[in-house]
Amino acid sequence: MKLSQDVLLGLFFTTIGVGSAVMAASYPFGTSSRMGPGYFPVIVSSLLVLTGILVLFRSRLTLGAIPEIGWKPIVVVSLAILIFGLVVEPLGLPIAVFLLTVVSATTSEKFRLDWRAFAGAAAFAAFCSVLFVELLGLPVPIVGNWLQGLGL
């Protein structure tokens, strides 16, 4: 079977459907008049499996070629957000914003790793801290809990 848009989509639907049907089977099903927690999920996931199979059948009729995937943005931007998540509580918002800005910006072809990028990211980090924490009052730490231990 040649990989096409529909093959991937059909496999995706079928896999999710089978997985969730198996999980739902372990929840009490109940009866129609007293639906248990498994009743609705079992119906929905069975329908999803059926849809997935139909999409797989359809894939034999038409070939929608998969467009080229740009892996670099996916990996780098996800990584940048992961770093933000890891850093925001221990080190605080400004450092997290700074890292997210710089790391995600490296995806762009036009990015140059020089002092201007760092200065821009630092200024933006300061701006976000003032805007979100001081002005909008979001409960995000400015100084992370690791740094607080250092007596900063």
Place this chain on the structure above:
Amino acid sequence: MDIFNGLLLGFSTATTPENFLYCFFGVFLGTAVGVLPGLGPIATISMLLPFTFGLPIDTALIMLAGIFYGSQYGGSTTAILMNIPGEASSVVTTLDGHEMAKQGKAGRALAAAAIGSFFAGTVGTLFIAISAPLLASFALTFGPAEYFSLIVLGLITSMVLTSGSLLTAFGMALFGVLLGMIGTDVNSGAARYTFDSANLLDGLDFVVVATGIFGLGDVLANLENERNRVASVATVSSLFPTADDWRRMSAPILRGTGIGVLLGVLPGAGVLLASFSAYALEKKISRHPEQFGKGAIEGVAAPEAANNAAAQTCFIPMLTLGLPGTATMALMIGALVVQGVQPGPEILTQQPALFWGLVVSMWLGNLMLLFLNLPLVGMWARLISVPYHFLFPVICVFIAIGVYSINNSVFDVYMMALFGVLGYFFKKIGAEPAPLILAMILGPMAEEYLRRALLISHGDATVFFTSPLSLGTLIVAFLLLLSIVSPRFRKVREEGLQEAD
């Protein structure tokens, strides 16, 4: 409370300095983000959501509504000036709007859009003020069977009105329902699809998924064709429509408003359908149909009026039934729930200041848009040409902070990243995510109403066909499904929706 007193209450709520100011901020920010190409209303609202968290409920809702039609409006500006529809419903605006811009009539096209939108917004707001209280008191008589059928209708409409195949849309909706099932079952207390993670016990936050798929997913998709992003912006000259323009556009605006008001109430993709229908109608009844697509002002005014009227009236199902008609409205419900308000028929009696304040602020917001957009169009045009490599790190930061601040949870940030990647792949394999988003909110509601309906009827499924209202709703849903089989409708749908994502 009658309408007059309601509107008075609304005025006193909406014109407090704070609410007025935040309505302005909302409209301003919404337009600013909306003109940025590639950011539709869903991404805009989810990105700007954290700005409203610290506010009182009425102020927050007023600001969110401002963001919503600000971003709608910003979408039309990019459609006319750059031929890039900021969102699906401004696709038709590009046809004649950008053509006018190429002929040096960009200012007049923008003015036609603004005037049409303002008029439609005014009528739409009045329509809400009159019909919402009626519908809300009517809705109090709805039982679970009626609600369930309405949800089915909403889901089917959104599938039919999505670009791509119906089967794909159906699968996406089912996947969305399953995502909505994650968390603790309200009835039995059983933990479903939580993978033994404490973070998932409260369910997967809808805003997190929407931000990931629409906000981050779009960033990822835009980054790969960074090189062929064209930034040619038409210059804006005179903003004043000529006497001939006025004569040509007043009737289309009226007709567009009528279509928009009615279709906006329909659950599903009302806004989108409204602008397409208005354009099709004008082309059909025009004495010069050959001018359409070559810069006919009717082809800008009518769909813009229609989509703005629908953008107002699509609040009706949400405010009176608590059912979102579109993915954007689903997001608004998400935002209300974050604020601790459960939308539904009771909102009118329990929170009259909230309801009427919102209605009046919608009108004020439209007025602001008229004055904000026309004189400032030069500024928006400059904003459009901000290079993407400056823009996207800023978007990433805003959505990351936004998602984190919903529950102060880092887990949500990771989930958002996951759904961003998923959203990118959906784009690649040609699956439109709008039904997924709507289904994620409607799915758990559908389960609850199904459960209640079957409990009352002792497991007898004919209850959905014996209630006349429920039966009628299901028949409409069935006819919609049937219509897609008709080759003529199919052709219109494919033409209309192929560009619309």
